[in-house]
Amino acid sequence: RKEVEQDPGPFNVPEGATVAFNCTYSNSASQSFFWYRQDCRKEPKLLMSVYSSGNEDGRFTAQLNRASQYISLLIRDSKLSDSATYLCVVNSDSNYQLIWGAGTKLIIKP
Amino acid sequence: EAGVTQSPTHLIKTRGQQATLRCSPISGHTSVYWYQQALGLGLQFLLWYDEGEERNRGNFPPRFSGRQFPNYSSELNVNALELEDSALYLCASSLGVGSYNEQFFGPGTRLTVL
8 A cells, every 4th residue: 555645636627616635644643744736847836734623725725634544635616727736745754754645636627 | 035946957868877966955954855757757756865964765776876965955966877767856855854844846857868
């Protein structure tokens, strides 16, 4: 089993819709979680950190479920500019190294 | 505040040559990470340096090596280049060892091996 797993997609979603991704992780001792966004042929950029209580940043909401070992990202009122690959990242408790998921591709259609 | 910088932007080499890629972290960051991303694929972890020491290494052959300088900048060296080494090489920096170490990326060096 991979340490961090994501549905590769692509998710094809109409503009204005709500879309959600899940990401599962295998190390129950992981402490920190992040969502990054990567546009085609560009570097990944930090979208948001994921806190235990869940957190929201505008149209984006991140949730952590420690019992089931997954994190989620919800995007409301999706925009064309949200089209990108979304990377789930989890810290490796043993050496603080970040473990990267392979990413979920999102395509927002007009 | 300046972000992570990488040079060169593009690099074209032939098989068997050596490539040297450079990275300057965000000021105050002591950790530097190197990743390889082949076209259409995910990030593959290469190397992690912190305070001048190699902290961890990904599943790559020894011809991939690097170092971190006293000013925390870093160099990635790839010897005996092979065609499959063609990829985007990304450098990231963070505040160092710790649980909440978000990484911030440079724009990458696109290496093409002919």
